[in-house]
Amino acid sequence: MNKAMWKNTEEKFGLMSKLFHWLSAITVFLMFGLGFWMVDLTYYSQWYKTAPHWHESAGVLLFIVTILRLIWRLISTQPEAIASHSLPAKQASKIAHFALYLLLFVLMTSGFLMSSADGRSIEVFNWFSVGGLGDLMENQEDLAGLIHQYTAYFLIVLSLLHGAAAVKHHLVDKDKTLSRMLK
């Protein structure tokens, strides 16, 4: 493995960016499925405690990964938009990418504020714990929960659109949009 393969170039993404991207993508979809399923568990389910514990733990780790991802993005060369893309397509993708990051942060912040509303810290896979900020407002867990739920729906819809757009570029326009994130 040479050092150069980790870095982005003006044409394509390096291994580091690809790892960040696909790790986030897989985590977001798994977390959505887990979250959607676990909120309806009954108290007697053996997953009632374990599922939220994993969800919260993975959320904290994803937050750390996303911070590192943004730092990497800041210090890296960003591949240029593919020349054959129309100007509206370029602008739309810029806005969509920004919105994906924004929704991700709103999602992680609201999840954290919900779980730590009473000042309880979040145990990350019993490995380390993150202290809560406590109650910043009345019934914080209810409001944060509502925001968490709807942000998750928005993020999943936007992620699917983002994926569909990449597939469209690959199959219809036959350009490198998808392949430069894959290989």
Place this chain on the structure above:
Amino acid sequence: MKKLLLVTTLFASSALLPAFAADYKIDHEGAHASINIKASHLGFSVLTGRFNNFSGTFSYDENNISAAKIVVKVDTSSFDSNHALRDKHVRSDDFLDVAKFAQATFTSNKVTAKADGKLVINGDFTLHGVTKPMTIDAVKVGEGSDPWGGYRLGFSGTTTISMADFGFKQDYGQVDLELHIEGIRQ
């Protein structure tokens, strides 16, 4: 004779007047009242919680207990069991569904004194949009002037509800309710 007549008339009319019973407002501002719940945690221990916001009034006359009345309104979103995620779950549509049913109320319709001095309060309890008859076993704790110029009267009461009676999505059996109420005479 005239004087005697006057005294008798006054006495007779005053005995008939319901205003003889004093009206009290529950002192929830000073938090000298609480509504607590007790539920079984899987049969291992007793879980306690409470409702932080409620209001109510009652009227009570030691000499005419059957005329006593009490009304209590509880803000269901104020449920607090010292665990944010549990409180969120209890407030959700699995249980209290506070977005839809923001208030629970108890209105008495009959108060009787038992031989041992304890009280039985019958009334209607509305929770989760369902109204059921409820019987509260109560006892008067104390009555008299407070040090700040007011007049106070307090009771304690207990009752038990079955979650199944109130149409919750999830049912974990019986829940004990415990009321400690202090009223300030109006």
